[in-house]
Amino acid sequence: MRTICVVITARPSYSRIKTVMDAIIKHKELKLQLIVMGSALLDKYGSVVDFIEKDGFKINNKIHTIVEGQELTSMPKSTALGLLEITTVFENLRPDIVVTIADRYETIATAIAASYMNIPLAHIQGGEVTGSIDEKVRHAVTKLSNFHFASTKLAGKRIRKMGENPSDIYVTGCPSMDLTMEVVINHKLDFDPIVKYGGVGSEIDLTGDYIVVLQHPVTTEYDKAGKHVLETLQAVAKLNLPTIWLWPNIDAGSDDTSGEIRSFREEINPQNIYFMKNMSSVDFLKLLKNSSCIVGNSSVAIRECSFMGVPAINIGTRQQSRERGKNVINVNYSSIEIEEAILIQINNKKCKKDNIYGTGDAGEKIADILSRVDLKIEKRLTY
Amino acid sequence: MRTICVVITARPSYSRIKTVMDAIIKHKELKLQLIVMGSALLDKYGSVVDFIEKDGFKINNKIHTIVEGQELTSMPKSTALGLLEITTVFENLRPDIVVTIADRYETIATAIAASYMNIPLAHIQGGEVTGSIDEKVRHAVTKLSNFHFASTKLAGKRIRKMGENPSDIYVTGCPSMDLTMEVVINHKLDFDPIVKYGGVGSEIDLTGDYIVVLQHPVTTEYDKAGKHVLETLQAVAKLNLPTIWLWPNIDAGSDDTSGEIRSFREEINPQNIYFMKNMSSVDFLKLLKNSSCIVGNSSVAIRECSFMGVPAINIGTRQQSRERGKNVINVNYSSIEIEEAILIQINNKKCKKDNIYGTGDAGEKIADILSRVDLKIEKRLTY
Amino acid sequence: MRTICVVITARPSYSRIKTVMDAIIKHKELKLQLIVMGSALLDKYGSVVDFIEKDGFKINNKIHTIVEGQELTSMPKSTALGLLEITTVFENLRPDIVVTIADRYETIATAIAASYMNIPLAHIQGGEVTGSIDEKVRHAVTKLSNFHFASTKLAGKRIRKMGENPSDIYVTGCPSMDLTMEVVINHKLDFDPIVKYGGVGSEIDLTGDYIVVLQHPVTTEYDKAGKHVLETLQAVAKLNLPTIWLWPNIDAGSDDTSGEIRSFREEINPQNIYFMKNMSSVDFLKLLKNSSCIVGNSSVAIRECSFMGVPAINIGTRQQSRERGKNVINVNYSSIEIEEAILIQINNKKCKKDNIYGTGDAGEKIADILSRVDLKIEKRLTY
Amino acid sequence: MRTICVVITARPSYSRIKTVMDAIIKHKELKLQLIVMGSALLDKYGSVVDFIEKDGFKINNKIHTIVEGQELTSMPKSTALGLLEITTVFENLRPDIVVTIADRYETIATAIAASYMNIPLAHIQGGEVTGSIDEKVRHAVTKLSNFHFASTKLAGKRIRKMGENPSDIYVTGCPSMDLTMEVVINHKLDFDPIVKYGGVGSEIDLTGDYIVVLQHPVTTEYDKAGKHVLETLQAVAKLNLPTIWLWPNIDAGSDDTSGEIRSFREEINPQNIYFMKNMSSVDFLKLLKNSSCIVGNSSVAIRECSFMGVPAINIGTRQQSRERGKNVINVNYSSIEIEEAILIQINNKKCKKDNIYGTGDAGEKIADILSRVDLKIEKRLTY
Numbered sequence A, B, C, D: 001m002r003t004i005c006v007v008i009t010a011r012p013s014y015s016r017i018k019t020v021m022d023a024i025i026k027h028k029e030l031k032l033q034l035i036v037m038g039s040a041l042l043d044k045y046g047s048v049v050d051f052i053e054k055d056g057f058k059i060n061n062k063i064h065t066i067v068e069g070q071e072l073t074s075m076p077k078s079t080a081l082g083l084l085e086i087t088t089v090f091e092n093l094r095p096d097i098v099v100t101i102a103d104r105y106e107t108i109a110t111a112i113a114a115s116y117m118n119i120p121l122a123h124i125q126g127g128e129v130t131g132s133i134d135e136k137v138r139h140a141v142t143k144l145s146n147f148h149f150a151s152t153k154l155a156g157k158r159i160r161k162m163g164e165n166p167s168d169i170y171v172t173g174c175p176s177m178d179l180t181m182e183v184v185i186n187h188k189l190d191f192d193p194i195v196k197y198g199g200v201g202s203e204i205d206l207t208g209d210y211i212v213v214l215q216h217p218v219t220t221e222y223d224k225a226g227k228h229v230l231e232t233l234q235a236v237a238k239l240n241l242p243t244i245w246l247w248p249n250i251d252a253g254s255d256d257t258s259g260e261i262r263s264f265r266e267e268i269n270p271q272n273i274y275f276m277k278n279m280s281s282v283d284f285l286k287l288l289k290n291s292s293c294i295v296g297n298s299s300v301a302i303r304e305c306s307f308m309g310v311p312a313i314n315i316g317t318r319q320q321s322r323e324r325g326k327n328v329i330n331v332n333y334s335s336i337e338i339e340e341a342i343l344i345q346i347n348n349k350k351c352k353k354d355n356i357y358g359t360g361d362a363g364e365k366i367a368d369i370l371s372r373v374d375l376k377i378e379k380r381l382t383y
Helices: A011-026 A049-054 A074-093 A107-116 A132-144 A153-161 A176-185 A193-197 A219-239 A254-268 A281-289 A304-308 A335-348 A362-372 B011-026 B049-054 B074-093 B107-116 B132-144 B153-161 B176-185 B193-197 B219-239 B254-268 B281-289 B304-308 B335-348 B362-372 C011-026 C049-054 C074-093 C107-116 C132-144 C153-161 C176-185 C193-197 C219-239 C254-268 C281-289 C304-308 C335-348 C362-372 D011-026 D049-054 D074-093 D107-116 D132-144 D153-161 D175-185 D193-197 D219-239 D254-268 D281-289 D304-308 D335-348 D362-372
Strands: A002-008 A030-037 A061-063 A097-101 A121-124 A147-150 A169-171 A211-214 A243-246 A273-276 A293-296 A312-315 A328-331 B002-008 B030-037 B061-063 B097-101 B121-124 B147-150 B169-171 B211-214 B243-246 B273-276 B293-296 B312-315 B328-331 C002-008 C030-037 C061-063 C097-101 C121-124 C147-150 C169-171 C211-214 C243-246 C273-276 C293-296 C312-315 C328-331 D002-008 D030-037 D061-063 D097-101 D121-124 D147-150 D169-171 D211-214 D243-246 D273-276 D293-296 D312-315 D328-331
Touching (some): A002 A011, A002 A074, A002 A362, A011 A097, A011 A121, A011 A281, A030 A049, A030 A074, A030 A362, A074 A107, A074 B074, A074 B107, A074 C074, A074 D061, A074 D074, A107 A132, A107 B074, A107 B132, A121 A362, A132 A219, A176 A281, A193 A273, A219 A293, A219 A335, A293 A335, A312 A335, B002 B011, B002 B074, B011 B030, B011 B121, B011 B281, B011 B362, B030 B074, B030 B362, B074 B107, B074 C061, B074 C074, B074 D074, B097 B107, B121 B132, B121 B362, B147 B362, B153 B169, B169 B362, B176 B281, B193 B273, B193 B281, B211 B219, B219 B254, B219 B293, B219 B312, B219 B335, B281 B304, B312 B335, B328 B335, C002 C011, C002 C074, C011 C030, C011 C176, C011 C362, C061 C074, C074 C107, C107 C121, C107 C132, C107 D132, C121 C362, C132 D107, C132 D132, C147 C153, C147 C362, C153 C169, C176 C281, C193 C273, C211 C219, C219 C254, C219 C293, C219 C312, C219 C335, C281 C304, C293 C335, D002 D011, D002 D074, D002 D362, D011 D281, D011 D362, D030 D074, D061 D074, D074 D107, D107 D121, D107 D132, D121 D362, D132 D219, D153 D169, D175 D281, D175 D304, D175 D362, D193 D273, D193 D281, D211 D219, D219 D254, D219 D293, D219 D312, D219 D335, D281 D304, D293 D335, D312 D335
Parallel strands (some): A002 A030, A002 A097, A030 A061, A097 A121, A147 A169, A211 A243, A211 A293, A243 A273, A293 A312, A312 A328, B002 B097, B097 B121, B211 B243, B243 B273, B293 B312, B312 B328, C002 C097, C121 C147, C147 C169, C211 C243, C243 C273, C312 C328, D002 D030, D002 D097, D030 D061, D147 D169, D211 D243, D243 D273, D312 D328
C-alpha cells in the first residue's frame, strides 16, 4: 500500500484534485492522506472544508497559516508558516508521495517540505504559462518535483524543455475536466444558488440570461486592485443584466478588491447583482454551464468553460499566455471594453467546445500512475 | 542610488560574493545592504561573521534560523524561519534588488521573500548541474529570479534552455575566481594555520607535501554520512601524509559526519591529521594553492582549484555533473580508490590551470550590471 | 545613556504609553527605541502607526504577526510569531530596559523575549483585576517583570501580595491619565469626527447629546460575541440618539462582532448611528468628554472616563473586578438593561470625577525611575 | 471519558510525570494524549523518546522546536516555535485538560497555547522557589494555570499567597517520588551503566565508593558556564574517585559547559571519570541510590536524593531557595569548597531520609483529581 498525501491550500484547488482523491480511495494499492491549510480554512474567503467533509473525505490535519495584512509581506510569511508546520505533519504522516496542485503562492511550501524531506513530489498543472507571481511559483515547483501531471500537450512539452526527464512527465489532462464532464452530462440548474448558499445584494432572476463574475487581484499589480475591479463593476452595473458576483480569493490586494466592491454597493446600490462567497465545485460549474457568459480573470473561464463551451470575457493580465480555446475574448481593465465584450458573448450563445485541457479521465490516470511509479527523489537537468 | 541587498546564509557563500560586495561599495550609484543568517551565524560550523566584519562590511541584520536536529525536518523548518524573518527585514530595508548566491537549501527563502514582495531578484551561480537537493534548489531559484549571473558559458546556456529570457542572463564568471586570482598572484603560505586558527589533533608539518580534506554529507544519502566519511578517514590515515581536515558544513547528516570523525580520533588517534573549523577565504585558498591535492566533495576542488591548478580527488555523488577541469579525479566512497587517487595526484604535482569558471573580474561586472538593469519583476517562460 | 525599548502591540496601548515616550525623549539620560507590531499595524482594526508617526516618534521596527482566523488558534499563533521576531529585533537593538504595557494577549511575547534574553523588563498597568484571558496574561507578565508601574494603590498592593519585591513596585498612576488631563483642560470638540476620520452609516448631529459605543468580544465567551453585541445594537437603535460606534479590536470573536454589526446595518439600517474605525487618542478623549455617556466594555469607560467625569454603561464580564469610580453603571448582555442604563446616565449629566487611576504625571515619573533603577534581572518570590 | 494531554519538553520532565501517565492510563474515565517536543527529541542531549516508547506509551505528536545557537536568542525562539506548532496540535487533538510540568523555559509555550485556546491547564511543581529564569517561568505558568499540583506543603501555601483559589490547589507530592519509592524498595545496581548506555572516558569501578556529577549552566550567568564547570572538574579530578559524569541539558550556556568538559578531557585526561549522556530514570535513581554522593546543581540532588537519603553537594545559585532536606551541603563555584564538601559527604555515608517532596503516591492522586475537577477556564486573583 502506498500512502499518497494530497495538500489543499485554497478553495479552487479542491475541484482540481477531487477526482484524483476519489480515484486514490478506490485504488486498492493506494491510501489517501489529506492536509487542508492556508486560505482553504478561512471562512471569509469561503471555507472549502465543509464541501470536502460533505463529500466524505477525512482530513488528517488542518493548519492555519495566513498572516494578516494586505501588504506583500502576507504572502511570504504565510508561506513560511505553512512550511514550518507541514514539515511536522509530514514527519508524523510519513507519506510515500506528496501531491501538490497548480501554482498558488503557498504551494511552494508543500514542494519545499516534501523535497527537502526526501519524499517524492508529484505536481499537477505544471508547464502552463500565465502572468503574475503564479508564473514564477509554478515553474519553481516544477523544478522541485519528481513527477509531472500536465493538463495539455503543450504544457507537457514545456516541462520537457525546462530540463525534466521525459519519463517523469505525464499528459493526463486536468482533473477539473473530470468534474466538468459530469456537469456537461447532467447540467440542469437543479438548485437555487441564492437559497442554497446565501449572500448579499438584490435577488435576481436566473431563469433567463445571466452572467457570472469572478475577478481576483493580480499580485504584481496589487496597488491597482481596487481600480481594476471598479471598471468591471461599472460595466456590469451599466448592462444591468442578472449577475452572480463571486468574492475574490485571498491574495495581496484582495482587501482592496473587496473594499472597492463594498464601497460601490454602498454608493451605487446596483439592482441586478447578487454577491456570493462560494459554492460547491459542481454547483458552480452548473451555474456557469447555464450562464450566458463568465466575466473576470479566473482560470475557470479558460479551462472548464472552454470544455463546456461557455463564452468568457478575460480581463487584464492574470491569465495572459494561458492556452485557451475559442470561447474567450480578451479585454483590458476598461469598462467600455468589458461592456462591449459581454454584449458580443451574450449574443454568441453557446460556443464550440474544446478539449485541450483533457478528456475527463485525469483522476483515474493519475492515481494509476502514482500506484506504479518508481519512488525516486534524485533528478538532474537533462542537458 | 540603488540599494542592493546581499543575503549570506552559509560560510562558503561569503567567498562567492565578497568581490561583488567590494564592487557594490565602490560603485557610486550603488549602496550595499547586508543580511547574514542561518548557519553563517553558528560558531560550531565556523561563524563567518568575524571575517565579514574584519573585512570592513557592515551587517544590517543577523537572523538565527537553524532548527536543531539531524533529521530532514531541520532543513525545511530552518528555511521557514528564514523566510518568516527575512520578510520583515526586507520590509524594513526596502532594497531595490536582492542578490542570492548559489544553491544551499536556505537560499530559497531569500528567493521566495524577494519575489513575493515584488523585489527584483538576482541569482549568482545558476545553471550548473550537480547532485543532491542543491540541484532542485538551484533551478527553483532560477525560476524565481529576474537576473542571472552565470559562472560558465554552459551554465548560461542551460538557463536559457530552461526558458529564461536571454537578455536577463549574464555570463560573468564566478566571483570566487576574483578572490582566487589574487591568491594565484600572491600565493605564499605566509601564516601558520595552526597558530592562526587553532583546532585539534596532532600538529603537522606544512613545509613539505601536505593534503587538505573537506567532505560534506550528501542530503539525499544522509543516513550513510558516517559510513562515507569513514572511508576517507581510513584512506587518509593509512597514507599518513600531513593533512589539514576541515569540519563539514551544517546539513542533514553533518552530525553523523562529525560524530564519525570524532569516534575515529578517539579510537585510532591518527598522528598526521589536524582538524580545523574554518579560516578566511583567502587563507584557505593559499592553503590549497600550496597543497599537494584536495580530497573530498567540496565544490572548491572543482572551481577554485581548477583555476589555481591544484590536483583534486572528488569523492561520491555530491559534485556529480558539475563542469570540471583536468585537475579532478573522481572516485567512489571507497578507501582503496581514495588512497590510489591521492597517490596519483601527489605525483601529478601542479596540473594545468583552467578558466571555465571565470577570469577574475566577475565582481565588477556584476555590480556594473546591477547598476543599470531595468528593475522589472514580471517574467514569462520564453516558449 | 540608557536605551528604553517600548513595544506597542495594539491600538489602545499607544495612548497608555504616549506620555512615557514623550518623557523618555525629553530625559537627557534616556534614549527611546520603538517597536510596533501585531494588530497595531493592521488597518482593518485601525492602524495606529499614522498617529505615532504624526506625533513625531520614529519607529525602529514594524513586525506583522497576526495569523488570520476567528478561532482561538489565532491568539497563540500570533503570539508565537511576535515572540519569534521580536527576539531578533531585541538582538539587533540591544536595549537596556524593555517596557511592556497592560495585558493584551500578545504582550506576553514581549515579556518572554525580554526576560529570556536577560533584558530587564518594566510592566505598566500590572496588579489590576478583570475578566477574560487578560486576567491570566496580566499576572503572568507581572511574574516575568522586574519593575512594576502600577496605576492605583490597590494594584500596587496586589503586586506586592503576589510576591514581588516592594522596592520594585512604583505606584505612578496610569499614563493615560496624563493625556486625559490635557483633554480635561482643553476639551472643546474642535473637529468634526465624521469629516476628519470618515466611516459608514448615517451622518449624525454631535452638537447636542450623543453617545459613544465601543464593545469588544470577550475571549472566554467568543462563541457568543455576535449575540452579545446584538443586544447593544438593539438598545442603541431603539433609543435612536446620535451615536458614534467604534469597531472592536482584533480578538478571537471580533469577526463575529463585526459580522453581527454588518448584518444589523443591512437589515435594520439604523438612522442615527455612525460607525468609525478609530481616531487619535486625544480626539477620542475629546469625543468622550463631550458625550452624554459611553456604552460598551472598554476599559476607557472605567479609567479615562472616571478621571474626566463621563458617565459610563459597562456591559458584561470584560471589566468585571476592575476598580471603578462612581461614573459607572454595570449591566448584563441585555438590551433592556442597556437601554435603561443609558437613559439614567443621560439624565445624570456629568458625574463626579475621580483620580484613583492617577494624577496626570505618570509619564515623567516613570521615565525618571527608568533612568535610575538598578539594571537587575534576577528576582525571587518574597515568601 | 476525559482526554488528558501531557506535554513533555525535556528529558527530566519524563520522570516527573511518568507515574501520572501510568495512573491516567489505568483510570477508567481518563484517556492519555502525549506530545513530546523540544530538547526531549534531540539525541545530543539524550532523547527520552526511546525510554517513553519502551515503557509502552504512544506518542501522539513529536515537534522539533529547538533553534540553534548558544546565545540567549535560542530560548525565546525555540519557545515561539513550540507555541506555534503546539497550537495546531491542540486544535487537532482537542484535549479536555492539558498538563504541563515544572519550569523549563519551553513549558510556557504549553501554558500559553492551552490558556489562550480555553483549555483548562494543570501545572505540576508550581510554588517552588529557585534561581535563574526558571523562577520567572514557574510563577508565570502558575498565573496561566487552572489547577495546581504542588509537591510540598510550603509550595502549596505559596501558590495560595500568589492569589490562586485555594480550592484549585492540591498538595499531592511530586510524582518523581513515586518512581523513587520503587527504587528505594528495590535498589540493587543490577546493570552496568557503562555496558548498558556507553559513553566516553576511562572505565571505572562502581562496586565500591563512587560519585555522580550533573552540573547544568545557569541561564542568568551563562557567560560564566565554562568557568563554573571547570571548578567542579578540577575538584573531581583531584579527588580521583570513580566518577560518573552526566552531560548537561540544553540551555543557553550548555555549549560552553560541554566545551569546557571536552577541553579538560583533551588536556588533563582524568583517569577516573566516565562521561555519559543519559539513562532511564529508574536506572539513574539506582545509580544515585548506590553512590556515595551526588555533586552539581541538579534538582534531583535535592528532591529524589533527599527522599532516598543520598548525600548531596549543591553548587552555586541554580537551586538557591529550593526547599531541601538534611542531605545537602551548599558550596560556591570553588574547587576547594567542592572538594572539601565531597570528602565530608563521603564519610557521612547514608544520611537521614526526608519526605517533604511526597510519599510516593502522587501519580494516582493527580489522575484521580483530573478525573473529577470542574472544567473551568475563568479565574481571578483572590484579593
